[in-house]
Amino acid sequence: MSGATMRITMLAGVAAMAALLFAATPSHAIEIKKMTLSNGATLLVSEQHQLPMVTMMIEFDAGTRRDPKGKEGLAELTARCLSEGTKELSATEFNQKVDFMGSSVGVSAGRDYSTAGMTSLKKYQADTLGLLAGILTEPGLRDADIARKRAEQVAEIKAAEEQPGYTADVEFIKDLFGDAPYGHPEAGSSESVGKLTNDDVRGFYHDYYKAGGAIVAVAGDVNADEVKASLEKSLASLAGTVAPQTEPAPINVAPGLHVKLIDRNVMQANIIMGSGGVERSNPDFYRLKVMNYILGGGGFSSRLVKVVRSAHGLAYSINSGFEPGKFQGAFTIGLQTKNQSSNEAIDLILQQMREIQEKPVSDAELDGAKKFLIGSFPLGIERQSAIASFMIQIEYYGLGLDYAEQYPKLIGAVTKDDVLAVAKKYLHPDSMIVVAVANQADAKIKTAQMEKAADAPSAQ
Structure with missing residues (x-):
């Protein structure tokens, strides 16, 4: 699985997957109580008394999109360092208490925000919350711990950079987003992280880990009023707000296929191709989910898998996906194919993109997509972590506390005309970035031929 494929699966689908979990469940089964803490944080509580456990997640406006220019990876490093104990407890002592x-x-x-979280048995709820509050209000952030976590992060990045899929992913987002907030890998580069200082980490913590505007989601064997009272006490000193980030300019890929070839001694080419996508607030989000499921997001039932993998045998895995966020994300198609079949695979992908723009999908495709999207249970309703994550998502993206009830209606209302319309509007087979990490001597990717293919008639 390539870096882009993994990002599409794990990042772009988080909100939707959580929604599916609840969409297939009677809405009366999940009651969410919403309150506001005196420090400005929003509190969401779902009392789930089936198991004597508690899960809490706290969202901070401290995601990797906040990384300063030249200090990419700072948000990631800061989060790692915050988990290394408090001013009173060393990392070892802290972990011993947790264990x-x-x-x-x-x-x-x-990418959009950072999350501080805890899970505990109910009888240890207060003690565990005390530890969580400790690393948020009085973190250790010792020089030795920061140096160790920085070295670990650099080592992980260097190992990832050896993987062709990761390399393709990094180059693609850099070319698509440029200097915009989403234009770098979340962990940063080995070079940028290696230059981060201890004061950089402490400064990022002080600037962005503020309660005003934060979201606290609690699920489990709790009482909402008691939770509020305990948080008022434990997080009292976590005050202040973070100024909104300026929204970047819309993504516009110039006409043609903009190809970047990276030479690696690999058996298979790792190819990522795509263009600008949508933000999560886009009203076409649900129509796009159905369209993309049919095109390349529906596994073996999708057109790309049926054509590129099954009919032509050119790829073991291939998929497409939109990665919406607070800001405009990406639309990508990722695949691995034999070096020698790269050109043919790319041509087939462009053909499938144009075909879904030119004529309506079949009744069977539409019905199958909607049934899957409404009826899937990817996370399991019994998981408290899924409930807490769901509550963070609906509040952060402004989806409404009744989102569980609305989601199946929104998906169910999508028509064949809707699918055709969003395919014409949001797919751009004639304006795409293509990154191919391959043995270029074997792949012989013909840039001129691809640009000619991009000029073929389309439904746009």
Whole structure:
């Protein structure tokens, strides 16, 4: 699986997958109570008393899109360092306390936001919350810990850079987004992370880990009022707000296929091709989900798999996906194919993109896509982590507390005309970035031929 394929699967689908979980469940089964803490954070609580466990997630406007120019990877490094204990507890002492209770406590950085979280047995809820609050309000951020985590992050990046799929992914987002907030890998580069200082980490923490505007989601064997009271006390010193980030300019890929060839001694070419996508707030989001499922997001039932993999035998895995976020994301198609079949595979992909723009999909395709999207249970309704993640998503993207009820209606309302319309509007087979990491001597990717193919008639 290429880096782009993994990102499409894991990042672009998070909100939708969580929604599917709840869409297939009676809406009365999930009650969400919404409150506001005195420090400005929004609190969402879902009381789930089936198991004596508690899960809490806190969203901060500290995602990797906040990385300063030249300091890519800072949000990721800061999140890793925050998990290394408090001013009173060393990393070892902190982890021993967490392990003794069988709890989990940590911070992770995503593209749009960072998440601090905990999971514990109910009887250890207060103690575990105390540890979570400790790393957020009084983190250790010791020089030695920062140096160790920085070295670990650099080593991980260097290992990833040896993978052709990761290389293709990094080059694609750099070419598509440029200097915009989404234009770098979330972990940064080995060079940028290696230059980060201890003060950079401490400064990022002080600037972005603020409660005003944060979202706290709690699911489990809890009482909402009691949770609010405990958070008012434990997070009282976490104050302040983060100024909104300027939205980047719309992505416009110039006409033609803009090809970047990277030579590697590999058996298979790793190819990523795509263009600008949509932001999560785009009202066409649900129509795009159905269209993309039919095109390349529906596994073995999708057209790209049926044509490129099954009919022509050119790829073991291939898929497409939109990666919506707070800002405009990407639309990508990722595949691995034999070096020698690269040109043929690319031509077939362009043909399938044009075909879905030129005539309506079949009734069977439309019905199959909608049934899957409404009826899937990818996360499991019993998982508290899925419930907490779902609540973060609906609040962050403004989807509404009734999103579980609305989602199946929105998907169910999509028509063949809708699919055709969004395919014409959002697919751009004549304006795409193509990155191919391959043995170029064997692949012989014909840039001129691809540009000619891009000039073929389309339905746009």
